[in-house]
Amino acid sequence: xxxxxxxxxxxxxxxxxxxxxxxxxxxxxxxxxxxxxxxxxxxxxxxxxxxxxxxxxxxxxxxxxxxxxxxxxxxxxxxxxxxxxxxxxxxxxxxxxxxxxxxxxxxxxxxxxxxxxxxxxxxxxxxxxxxxxxxxxxxxxxxxxxxxxxxxxxxxxxxxxxxxxxxxxxxxxxxxxxxxxxxxxxxxxxxxx
Amino acid sequence: xxxxxxxxxxxxxxxxxxxxxxxxxxxxxxxxxxxxxxxxxxxxxxxxxxxxxxxxxxxxxxxxxxxxxxxxxxxxxxxxxxxxxxxxxxxxxxxxxxxxxxxxxxxxxxxxxxxxxxxxxxxxxxxxxxxxxxxxxxxxxxxxxxxxxxxxxxxxxxxxxxxxxxxxxxxxxxxxxxxxxxxxxxxxxxxxxxxxxxxxxxxxxxxxxxxxxxxxxxxxxxxxxxxxxxxxxxxxxxxxxxxxxxxxxxx
Numbered sequence: 001x002x003x004x005x006x007x008x009x010x011x012x013x014x015x016x017x018x019x020x021x022x023x024x025x026x027x028x029x030x031x032x033x034x035x036x037x038x039x040x041x042x043x044x045x046x047x048x049x050x051x052x053x054x055x056x057x058x059x060x061x062x063x064x065x066x067x068x069x070x071x072x073x074x075x076x077x078x079x080x081x082x083x084x085x086x087x088x089x090x091x092x093x094x095x096x097x098x099x100x101x102x103x104x105x106x107x108x109x110x111x112x113x114x115x116x117x118x119x120x121x122x123x124x125x126x127x128x129x130x131x132x133x134x135x136x137x138x139x140x141x142x143x144x145x146x147x148x149x150x151x152x153x154x155x156x157x158x159x160x161x162x163x164x165x166x167x168x169x170x171x172x173x174x175x176x177x178x179x180x181x182x183x184x185x186x187x188x189x190x191x192x193x
Numbered sequence: 194x195x196x197x198x199x200x201x202x203x204x205x206x207x208x209x210x211x212x213x214x215x216x217x218x219x220x221x222x223x224x225x226x227x228x229x230x231x232x233x234x235x236x237x238x239x240x241x242x243x244x245x246x247x248x249x250x251x252x253x254x255x256x257x258x259x260x261x262x263x264x265x266x267x268x269x270x271x272x273x274x275x276x277x278x279x280x281x282x283x284x285x286x287x288x289x290x291x292x293x294x295x296x297x298x299x300x301x302x303x304x305x306x307x308x309x310x311x312x313x314x315x316x317x318x319x320x321x322x323x324x325x326x327x328x329x330x331x332x333x334x335x336x337x338x339x340x341x342x343x344x345x346x347x348x349x350x351x352x353x354x355x356x357x358x359x360x361x362x363x364x365x366x367x368x369x370x371x372x373x374x375x376x377x378x379x380x381x382x383x384x385x386x387x388x389x390x391x392x393x394x395x396x397x398x399x400x401x402x403x404x405x406x407x408x409x410x411x412x413x414x415x416x417x418x419x420x421x422x423x424x425x426x427x428x429x430x431x432x433x434x435x436x437x438x439x440x441x442x443x444x
Contacts, residue, residue, distance in 0.1 A: 014287060015289050015291065018264045018289060022265070047313075047314055047316070110390050111389070112316050112359055114390045115196060115197075115414070117196065135443045137269055139269075179267070179268075181267070183267065
């Protein structure tokens with residue numbers, strides 16, 4: 001399988017590569033548009049701050065490329081947030097793939113949310129062999145608001161979208177590469193889509 | 194619901210775990226990678242590696258250990274010990290560490306916290322604070338509690354949050370090694386003062402101590418070493434007990 005990770009200088013991607021390696025797949029980092037277009041599956045990672053990440057995407061033209069992709073694309077963490085319409089972090093316009101906005105948790109709860117939380121209302125093949133209320137590892141200060149593209153929810157302060165799906169595009173707020181066996185199952189499901 | 198985290202801490206010297214570990218029949222209990230994998234399978238939520246070696250070769254050894262851990266372990270881990278620059282952190286994150294923990298380097302140069310959180314995001318910046326109660330006052334200490342500073346714990350915690358730390362790892366030097374329970378009063382006060390997650394450390398001896406630090410100390414995570422390494426408290430048994438007491442845990 002031709003599996004590519006979009007490289008735009010955003011954060012720690014080693015863990016994602018290693019997670020696929022444990023599943024027996026070689027995920028290659030690239031920022032080359034042709035490479036990404038030819039891939040069977042694309043991972044869109046992201047750790048860090050939204051506006052600077054978006055700027056990097058724009059500088060490399062990847063902001064125009066990603067929404068045009070036809071193969072399955074999986075956005076992880078900030079990657080997923082950048083696929084939404086807008087995020088409060090740095091008042092940043094997103095790629096608009098998912099029809100929802102990203103907000104900051106209030107100070108009623110500790111920010112960032114850090115740790116293992118349950119996922120529920122699972123609605124996609126992405127969650128094959130994953131049970132309601134299984135645990136995923138999350139680290140984030142901003143969350144995607146619930147919408148009709150929500151395929152999983154988690155609760156922290158409010159019920160928010162911890163996974164989204166629109167056609168060939170998938171996004172997860174949690175880190176499957178760090179979420180033990182459940183996370184591995186999700187990555188496996190994505191590869192089998 | 195977000196669960197409370199159980200975090201085993203491994204002391205590393207020259208790429209090997211320092212204290213013996215005898216809770217499972219391991220071929221090489223000194224190999225941090227083997228141990229980390231074992232802990233992940235036994236229900237640990239996260240791991241901390243603390244480098245206590247002081248050799249020149251340290252950084253290289255640590256890098257290669259971090260790479261191997263990231264390659265084989267499917268839960269998050271933090272690396273601490275002797276980290277003093279943006280380059281150190283860049284190095285470790287590129288090798289696959291999820292978070293880094295800084296301690297005395299942050300006390301010596303608090304700007305480091307902001308530099309790290311601006312460059313890498315606050316989610317990967319853990320500030321470890323060792324403090325000792327002297328009279329009525331909690332005072333920040335360095336070098337494993339041997340050197341006193343003139344900084345007060347609660348002032349420092351607030352500054353650390355303001356500078357962009359994503360998490361606090363608080364070790365009470367009065368409780369560390371006593372197995373008499375965590376410093377819950379100070380922990381609860383910290384939780385009220387700052388709005389970032391807090392890892393309680395120092396004093397774990399029984400399952401009830403963990404329950405207490407989550408309930409009374411309002412901790413978000415609890416770290417321990419020997420009670421896990423010597424099999425005194427099996428992690429799943431601990432989590433079953435916490436669940437019985439109404440504390441959310443990942444089972």
